[in-house]
Amino acid sequence: MDKYRLDYLEQLESEAIYIMREVAAQFEKPALLFSGGKDSITLVRLAEKAFRPGKFPFPLVHIDTGHNFPETIKYRDNYVKSIGETLIVRYVEDTIKSKKMTEPKGKFASRNGLQTYTLLDTIEEFKFDACIGGARRDEEKARAKERIFSVRDEFGQWDPKRQRPELWNIYNGKIHKGENVRVFPISNWTELDVWTYIQKENIPLPGIYFSHDRKCVLTKENQLVAVSDFIQIDESDTIITKRVRYRTVGDMTCTAAVESEASTIDDIVKEIKISRISERGETRIDDKVSEAAMEDRKKGGYF
Amino acid sequence: MHILKFITAGSVDDGKSTLIGRLLYDSKSILADQLEAIEKQSKNVAEGEIDLAILTDGLRAEREQGITIDVAHKYFSTDKRKFIIADTPGHIQYTRNMVTGASNSDLAIILIDARKGVSEQTRRHSIIISLLKIPYVLVAINKMDLVNFSKEVYDNIVEEYKTVQQQLDLKQILFVPISALAGDNIVDKSNQMPWYKGEPLLHILENVPVNSDVNITHGxxxxxxxxxxxxxxxxxxxxxxxxxxxxxxxxxxxxxxxxxxxxxxxxxxxxxxxxxxxxxxxxxxxxxxxxxxxxxxxxxxxxKENPPIITQDIEMILCWMDSKPLEVGSKYIIQHYARQTRCVIKDIEYRLNVNTFEKEQNVQSIQLNDVCKVTVKTAAPMVVDSYAKLRTNGGAILIDETSYVTVGACIIQ
Structure with a gap:
């Protein structure tokens, strides 16, 4: 009997491929949101498994805040070229200019909130009816409540009290004009599952995930934020060079580095296995605003 | 390594969220920063005790009301197995969310408060578990610390539940006395209940066969x-x-x-x-x-062997999930995996009283959270199997033709 049983990672992979194909079949204009982070890179590998030797039935879309790590952008462009798929990039900078938006001010002012506007505009521009994203339920407690197919109204809003029942693995993607669905094929994966999969599949990653020397500001909360033009550095700040890596890849303004010697995927898997701190807790400055920070952003149209 | 998916079901204050918190806590799956956040919030709850329920109640409305509204998925693993928990709501108005969690599970933990015994909700949850054919049921009799770890209390509840088990024909079932709050019989055997000869809850979860219903004969x-x-x-x-x-x-x-x-x-x-x-x-x-x-x-x-049923007339047990009632003549979209067509309700055979398990005849309309047996006619032929025989090809959903909301869970007979 064991001959006909899948290992847990194969089970998760098969489920994700199944979900991707449901998106391709049920929607007219889907898109895959690709940031160059490990989760969306995993999605791309899964899409290759779902649709090769055909082309992806959707473009990759990146909402570029302008505050990305240059390594990520370089990786993004090279990777997309290597797999021969289409990439659409839309810039938060353009939204700010065209809509005369106010940029948040302060020391680590983040465009993370403004990103939602650009995303919603992009969805409207291309009439995307489904956006595949790499969010996982283990990341955060509001995300633990998400369906695989998450229906958003025309303002992109998530209504956690009125989610559709989601039975077995039958996904109801029927929506009205103007609405869209956010689809999360790796909902049931944990951070360690993603890393183990990257290791198994030998997927190339941006260099910032691996140990390197970096000049950082040490914040009051003891987080290490990379020195860049996007953050405000005061005279009282301590600037130190540390051996670090990034456990998640967001903007330079809202992602903190972790001290690490892990220079290969194998090292990283070992490190994650013994880590006693969650990835968002360790690296995300934007989640620390309030108890319901993520829930509020999701209600507003964020992922 | 394999995955075990399970749900936790029980009444509102039976301690479901606390049990999950306990499992995560004792299996060292709660990380330092998460624990710190819980401790911060727990201060005004009970003296010194951290409120483990905060872990799963992820929405603001849930924390405010102290109840679970929607399914929260939690992940943890031990050396033996990976676990996906669907923490499902106890309230009757959120039954549909419980069905969502239950439909994908290999095992169900039903929590019963040792002071209260089998309740209406225990029966309702048990019926859904039996309809959805979840292979294993683990009845956890909780809050044993509040009944002085009494064997007699435990034995009485086991007897009481066995009647439910017989009525519903639940096959593989285990009982375990626990205290989720204090951690008795969760990871380690409790010293307080030497009379209990079975294994602690986590041990059962680690060893119950998974994919026991995997089918290799019906392609x-x-x-x-x-x-x-x-x-x-x-x-x-x-x-x-x-x-x-x-x-x-x-x-x-x-x-x-x-x-x-x-x-x-x-x-x-x-x-x-x-x-x-x-x-x-x-x-x-x-x-x-x-x-x-x-x-x-x-x-x-x-x-070629073991062919499915190809039909336009389908008898099904239906869990109704919409506030708009279902009546004979109502039309819906039916989705069975990749196949979608329209259908009409031909007949309501009975409604199942979830408390008495009685089949009520001559029912005109079906309300939110009702369970009933109906016959539908589909606009195109469907390729189905009986859910009891082949769980993976016997489920379907009904979708409202104008709101597009999922309104019914169909268990094909």
Whole structure:
């Protein structure tokens, strides 16, 4: 009997491929949101498994805040070229200019909130009816409540009290004009599952995930934020060079580095296995605003 | 390593969220920063005790009301197994969310408050678990610390629940006395209850067989998507992409396309972008056929042996999930995996009283959270199996034709 049983990672992979194909079949204009982070890179590998030797039935879309790590952008462009798929990039900078938006001010002012506007505009521009994203339920407690197919109204809003029942693995993607669905094929994966999969599949990653020397500001909360033009550095700040890596890849303004010697995927898997701190807790400055920070952003149209 | 998916069901204050918190806490799956956040919030709850329920109640409204509204998924693993927990709501108005969590589970933990015994909600949850054919049921009698760890209290509840078990024909069932709050019989055997000879809860979760209902005899492959690159070098490539929901398919197998009934042979099977000799459920694969026949999304490729039922008249148990009532003559969209068509409710045979398990006849309309037996007629033939025989091909959903909301869970008879 064991001959006909899948290992847990194969089970998760098969489920994700199944979900991707449901998106391709049920929607007219889907898109895959690709940031160059490990989760969306995993999605791309899964899409290759779902649709090769055909082309992806959707473009990759990146909402570029302008505050990305240059390594990520370089990786993004090279990777997309290597797999021969289409990439659409839309810039938060353009939204700010065209809509005369106010940029948040302060020391680590983040465009993370403004990103939602650009995303919603992009969805409207291309009439995307489904956006595949790499969010996982283990990341955060509001995300633990998400369906695989998450229906958003025309303002992109998530209504956690009125989610559709989601039975077995039958996904109801029927929506009205103007609405869209956010689809999360790796909902049931944990951070360690993603890393183990990257290791198994030998997927190339941006260099910032691996140990390197970096000049950082040490914040009051003891987080290490990379020195860049996007953050405000005061005279009282301590600037130190540390051996670090990034456990998640967001903007330079809202992602903190972790001290690490892990220079290969194998090292990283070992490190994650013994880590006693969650990835968002360790690296995300934007989640620390309030108890319901993520829930509020999701209600507003964020992922 | 394998995955065990389980739900926790029980009444409002039976301590479901606390049990999950305890499992995560004792298996060291709560990370330092998460624990710090819980401790911060717990201060005004009880003296010194951290409120483990905060872990799963992820929405603001849930924390405010102290109840669970929607399913929260939690993940943890031990050296033996990976676990996916669906923490489901106890309140009757959120039953549909419980059904959502239950539909994908291999095991259900039913919590019973030792002071209260079997309640209405215990019965309602048990009935849903029995309808959805969750293979294993673990009845956890909780708050034993509040009844002085009394064997007599425990024995009485076990007896009481056994009547429910018989009425519902629940087969594989285990009982365990616990205190989720204090941690008795969760990870380690409790010193307080030497009379309990069984294993602690986590040990049971680690050792209960998974995929015990895996089917290797009834090949079903619903076609999701057709891969046709139409490039020069892959001019004739036509692959049927989908996930095998049950059974095994081998290169060279003679298969039938349902519902059309056309017969053909499997030319090749691909998985991971490479050719393989055979594939089995739940693998996502691409199948190539020898003959150039009409096959598209919604068709199912099936084995010659053990064929499915092809029908337009379907008898089903229905869990109704909409505030708009269902009546004879109501029309809906029915979705059965990759196949969608319209259907009409022909007859309501009975409504199941979830407290007495009585089948109530002559019912005119079905309300939110009712369970009933109905007959529907579909606009096109469906390729189905009885849910009792083949769980992976016996479920379907009803979708409202104008709101597009999922309104019913169909368990095909």
């Amino acid at each position: 079903r492959f619903p076609v999701q998507w057709v891969i046709r690159p139409q490039t020069e070098e892959l001019h004739d490539y036509r692959g049927y992409a989908g996930r095998i929901t049950s059974g095994i398919f081998k290169k060279g197998d003679v298969v039938t396309i349902a519902p059309s009934g056309l017969s053909t042979t499997i030319k090749a099977i691909e998985t991971n972008n490479t050719e393989v000799e055979e594939a089995f459920s739940p693998q996502s694969v691409v199948i190539h056929l020898t003959d150039d026949i009409d096959v598209s999304r919604g068709d199912t490729i099936v084995n």
